[in-house]
Amino acid sequence: MQGAIRLHWRDEQLPEGRGPFLSYGNGRSYGDSCLNSGGTLVDLRGLDRFISFDADTGVLRCEAGVLLSDILGRFVPKGWFPPLTPGTQQVTVGGAIANDVHGKNHHRAGSFGHHVRRFELLRSDGSRLLCSPRENADWFAATIGGLGLTGVILWAEIALKKIEGPAIEVESLRFSGVKEFLELSRASHNAYEYTVAWIDSLTPGPGGARGLFFRGNHAAGHHAVAPSRRKPGLPFTPPVSLLPRAAVGLFNTAVYRWPRRRRAIVHYEPFFYPLDAVPNWNRLFGRKGFYQYQCVIPQDQAEAAIGEIIAKVARAREGSFLSVLKVFGNRRPPGWLSFSRPGTTLALDFPDRGRSTLALLDTLDEITAEAGGAVYPAKDARMKAETFERGYPALHRFERYRDPAFASNFWRRMTSGDT
Amino acid sequence: MHKVLIIGATSAIAEATARLFAEDGDRLFLVARRKARLEAAADDLAVRGAEIAGCEVLDVNELDRHRAVLTRAEQALGGIDVALVAHGTLPDQQLCQASAKLTVEEIQTNAVSTVALLTRLSELMERKGKGQIAVVTSVAAERGRQSNYVYGAAKAAVDTFLEGLRQRLYKVGVGVTTIRPGFVDTPMTAGFEKGLLWAQPETVARRIHHAILKGKDVVYVPSFWRWIILAIRLMPRRIFKVMKL
Numbered sequence: 027m028q029g030a031i032r033l034h035w036r037d038e039q040l041p042e043g044r045g046p047f048l049s050y051g052n053g054r055s056y057g058d059s060c061l062n063s064g065g066t067l068v069d070l071r072g073l074d075r076f077i078s079f080d081a082d083t084g085v086l087r088c089e090a091g092v093l094l095s096d097i098l099g100r101f102v103p104k105g106w107f108p109p110l111t112p113g114t115q116q117v118t119v120g121g122a123i124a125n126d127v128h129g130k131n132h133h134r135a136g137s138f139g140h141h142v143r144r145f146e147l148l149r150s151d152g153s154r155l156l157c158s159p160r161e162n163a164d165w166f167a168a169t170i171g172g173l174g175l176t177g178v179i180l181w182a183e184i185a186l187k188k189i190e191g192p193a194i195e196v197e198s199l200r201f202s203g204v205k206e207f208l209e210l211s212r213a214s215h216n217a218y219e220y221t222v223a224w225i226d227s228l229t230p231g232p233g234g235a236r237g238l239f240f241r242g243n244h245a246a247g248h249h250a251v252a253p254s255r256r257k258p259g260l261p262f263t264p265p266v267s268l269l270p271r272a273a274v275g276l277f278n279t280a281v282y283r284w285p286r287r288r289r290a291i292v293h294y295e296p297f298f299y300p301l302d303a304v305p306n307w308n309r310l311f312g313r314k315g316f317y318q319y320q321c322v323i324p325q326d327q328a329e330a331a332i333g334e335i336i337a338k339v340a341r342a343r344e345g346s347f348l349s350v351l352k353v354f355g356n357r358r359p360p361g362w363l364s365f366s367r368p369g370t371t372l373a374l375d376f377p378d379r380g381r382s383t384l385a386l387l388d389t390l391d392e393i394t395a396e397a398g399g400a401v402y403p404a405k406d407a408r409m410k411a412e413t414f415e416r417g418y419p420a421l422h423r424f425e426r427y428r429d430p431a432f433a434s435n436f437w438r439r440m441t442s443g444d445t
Numbered sequence: 446m447h448k449v450l451i452i453g454a455t456s457a458i459a460e461a462t463a464r465l466f467a468e469d470g471d472r473l474f475l476v477a478r479r480k481a482r483l484e485a486a487a488d489d490l491a492v493r494g495a496e497i498a499g500c501e502v503l504d505v506n507e508l509d510r511h512r513a514v515l516t517r518a519e520q521a522l523g524g525i526d527v528a529l530v531a532h533g534t535l536p537d538q539q540l541c542q543a544s545a546k547l548t549v550e551e552i553q554t555n556a557v558s559t560v561a562l563l564t565r566l567s568e569l570m571e572r573k574g575k576g577q578i579a580v581v582t583s584v585a586a587e588r589g590r591q592s593n594y595v596y597g598a599a600k601a602a603v604d605t606f607l608e609g610l611r612q613r614l615y616k617v618g619v620g621v622t623t624i625r626p627g628f629v630d631t632p633m634t635a636g637f638e639k640g641l642l643w644a645q646p647e648t649v650a651r652r653i654h655h656a657i658l659k660g661k662d663v664v665y666v667p668s669f670w671r672w673i674i675l676a677i678r679l680m681p682r683r684i685f686k687v688m689k690l
Contacts, residue, residue, distance in 0.1 A: 034457070034632050037481050072632070075489035088492075100493060 028062045034072035036089065036180045040150050041066075045431040047150060049174030051121030052093060054114055056318040057407035058435035059125075059173050065433060068178055070120050076100070077181060084186040085143065090120030090179040097186075102294070106186040107244070109141035111298050120179040125404040126171035128366040130220035130242075130298070132354045133211075138184075139170035139360030145182035150431035154180075168427035170361030173403060175428045175437060193249035194220070194297040196242035197289050200282070203234030204333045204351075208370070211353040214241045220297075222352050226278040227336060227345030227374055228271075235336045236282055237351070242297060251293035259305030267312035267377055274347050281347075311377055316346070318405035319387055320365075320373040322354065327397035328370035335372060335390050342386045349374045362420035365402045373405070384408060403436060411440045447471040447658075448498070448522040450515075452505070452562060453532025455482045457631035458581060460489075461650035462529065462657075467495035474498045474518040477532075478505070498522045505532050505558035511565050519569060527657055528566055530559060530580045535633045541595045548595050555599035560606050567610055570619045578614075579622040579657045580607055584670050586625065588677050590690040611662060620660040624653055627670040642673075 030050070031041060040047060048062035050069050060067075073089035074096065080086075084106055086097065095115040097108055110129035117127065123145065128137045135141070144158040147169055155177075157166040169176045197218075201207050207223050214221050218241035225237035301307050308315070323331045332351070339345045350373040359367050376383050391413045394401060400417025401409050415421055428437075449466050453459050454475035466473060467490040475490075477483040480502045487500050499521040501514050519525055536551035559580065570576045585593050586600035604623060611621035628634065628643045649666040656664040665671040677690075 032632075032635065035482050036485060075485055076492035077485075077488050079492050 028065055028067055030067040030069050032069040032072045033091075033178070036073065036146075039152055040068065040148070040178070040431075045150065046433040047178075047429070047431055048434045049120065049124060049178050049432070051091065051118035051124070051174075052116055054117050054121065055125065056405040057403070058439065059403050059406070059437075061435040062433065063435055070118060070178065073120075073180065084188060085183060086186055087181060087183040088119060089181045090118060090123075090145075092119050093117065094119070094122065098294075101186055102189070102192050105189055105191075107189045107294075109185060109187055110135045110138060113299065114302055115299050116302065119182050119184065120174075123170055123179055123182060124172055124174045126359070126361045126364040126366065127404075128354070128371075130222045130240075130352065132352065132366055133215045133221065134219055134355060136355060136357040137360060137364060137366045139364060140357060141184050142170065142360075143183040143185065145169070146180045147177045148180050149177040150429050165427060167360065167362050168424055171359070171364040172361065172424065172427070173363065173434065173436065175432045175434065177429045177432065189244045190246050191244075191248055191251075192253075192294050193245035193251045193291050194242045194294050195245040195289070195291050196240055196297055198286055199239045199241075199288070200236070201239050202236045204329050204336070205234070207237065207239065207351055208329060208353065210239045210241075211370075214239075215353070215355075217241075217243075219243050222350060224281070225336065225349045225351055226282055227339050227349040228275050228278055228343065229340070234333055235340070235349075237349075238282065240297075245291055249291050251291060253293045254295040254299065254303035257304045259307070260309040261306075263309040264312050267314065268310045269346060269377065271343060274345075277347055314378045316378055317376045317383060317387060317407060318373065319376060319390060320371060320402040320405045321390065321394040321399050322365065322367055322369045322371040322402075323394065323397045323399040324369045325353075327399070328353075331393055331397035331399065332370060332372050334393050338386065338389055338393070339374060342382070344376050344379065344383055344386050346375045346377060362424050363403070363418050365400060365404070367400070369399065373402075406436070414440045446496075447526045448474075448524055449527040449529065450474045450476070450518045450522065450525050451529045451531065452476045452503075453530065453581075454500075455479065455486050456531045456533065456581075457633070457646040458626065458629060458649060458653070459529060459531035460486050461646040462531075462653045463490055463495070464493055465650055465654040466527075467491075467493035470494050470496070472496040472498050472522055474522050475500045476503050476514060476518070478503065505562065506553055508558065508561045511562055515562075515565050515569060524573060525566075525570065525576055527577050527579065528570070529653075529657065530562060530566075530578070532558070533581065533633070536595045538591075538593055538595060551595050552599050552602075555596065556602040559603045563603075563606065563610060567614060567619070571614060571617050573619075574617050575619065577620040577622060577657055577660055578610070579624060579653070581624045581626065581653075582607070584625050584627050584665065584674050587674050588685070592690060620662075622656055622661055623663045624656065624666060625663065625670065625674075626666045627673070629666075 044066045046065040047068050050067040070091040073091040075089045077087040112127040122138045126137045126139045147155045155162050220242045223237050223239045225235045353370050356368045395416045455477040473495045487497050491497050503514050533555050541548040582604045583600040585597040586604040589597045607623045630643050644667050652666045
């Protein structure tokens with residue numbers, strides 16, 4: 027059991043004696059980093075106000091519970107876009123900082139923390155810290171990617187970027203194997219702001235997994251493009267998965283084979299947020315649910331390690347329809363516990379089939395750790411403390427900055443072995 | 446563009462409704478008790494597209510300041526098209542039962558102050574001969590229940606006052622909208638277990654905004670409360686008095 031309190035105003039304090047606390051945004055993290063059994067979630071969705079916007083520079087100051095969808099809704103029509111966006115617009119600004127999220131433009135823009143100019147942090151002792159790369163820089167770096175454990179982010183200042191309209195010019199290319207993917211990435215990173223690839227983790231081809239490479243830019247000029255039409259979604263969780271292996275295999279083949287225009291101009295919604303169009307898509311996996319797995323591998327090891335992971339997943343026949351590859355850029359991560367770093371990232375989801383799934387994920391951890399990579403805490407529900415420590419060498423420094431009255435299930439699992 | 450005066454502008458329902466006016470680019474004058482929160486709401490509404498004509502800190506129980514604040518609002522806005530009165534507290538029924546002083550204070554805040562404001566406001570608007578007055582009462586106004594009758598009685602006083610005011614102002618072209626919310630998930634109701642009947646402020650705000658612009662007389666928000674309240678009103682007193690409601 028966990029309790030929750032909702033903050034509504036920036037002048038509020040945390041109640042005494044209700045800890046351990048955990049900052050909570052919109053709950054879109056896949057694992058247990060946004061859960062706090064036996065403690066109190068500090069729900070920040072009530073802090074959903076804009077504070078100021080500078081129409082000359084694009085600098086937006088807003089409260090931490092503002093959703094990316096609020097920003098898009100208000101500012102795209104005025105010609106502004108977030109500096110980067112993760113795969114859903116249903117995340118709060120505070121959550122985007124606490125997980126230092128990344129997007130399809132990481133090779134250019136880095137991660138969310140790179141675009142945060144300032145924020146205010148409320149600690150459980152009632153103190154308030156203004157943090158920026160120059161002021162309280164240590165708190166700034168601890169809180170970016172700090173999983174909501176350093177206190178509560180009350181508001182933040184980010185810089186939006188100028189766009190001409192809501193359209194994205196996208197090109198899609200078939201590829202086969204990790205090597206071909208890496209070559210396509212290298213060839214595309216100069217001319218394209220956004221790159222990402224979908225791979226079929228069920229059917230490895232002769233040269234490795236087959237996939238589709240997408241690259242795009244904000245389109246210049248005006249285009250009549252329509253946002254995603256909301257599908258009916260799933261009103262309840264079906265008892266069993268609606269994604270049996272055979273159906274996913276067929277689906278993946280269809281996605282790969284489906285004749286598609288090589289170049290298209292689309293609205294930003296279907297480009298960035300295909301899953302937002304299906305409310306509660308996670309329920310497709312049935313009551314047993316699924317695990318997400320996302321790792322990053324240093325570039326010199328990427329081809330071998332990612333090839334090995336994909337081969338292992340294909341052999342175990344555990345994969346599913348959402349498998350994503352992306353080459354990150356070389357900017358130094360802004361947070362001590364930032365996940366995105368130079369290298370190639372792979373995200374997969376796995377229907378929970380019990381022990382076999384967990385065993386496979388442990389194997390993937392080993393491959394990742396051997397290659398000097400890291401697993402993404404925002405998507406984790408099962409990695410071992412040792413894997414986390416190896417991927418995040420600044421962990422011990424971070425611990426001194428964690429608010430002593432803050433914790434999460436993830437944190438307890440990583441530091442004391444219990445959940 | 447509408448010129449909108451909002452009293453109790455930091456209440457969750459008022460703030461959510463104000464955002465809809467802001468998105469239309471309306472001109473707003475905001476009144477609330479706490480300065481920092483009033484400013485936070487105003488800043489947000491400005492970024493959302495509102496033209497903020499002014500803000501005024503007012504404790505509605507300072508009845509002798511009402512006239513000055515309303516005059517300032519009217520001048521800053523350049524006339525009032527819409528006045529939304531949304532301030533209020535949710536009294537602790539148990540504490541009220543043990544304290545006549547507290548009960549009277551709650552009636553002051555939730556009924557007397559509102560009635561005083563409405564008296565001055567209707568004067569202003571009657572003179573102009575146009576506009577819409579919208580006031581947040583409650584479904585609790587419709588029948589006193591042991592769990593909540595101090596609040597219910599205060600809201601009932603306002604509700605009945607509005608019924609008469611509507612008749613009076615109809616002749617001169619000023620509309621009066623009575624807004625009766627059911628259970629809404631706001632800071633005022635933070636201590637309650639939330640169930641199926643609870644609505645979010647954004648949802649009720651859409652209906653309130655629509656009702657004000659259409660000049661509706663009485664709206665239940667959400668609308669299904671009309672039927673729940675009908676059932677409660679129709680219940681014979683013999684049965685009602687033994688119930689736990």
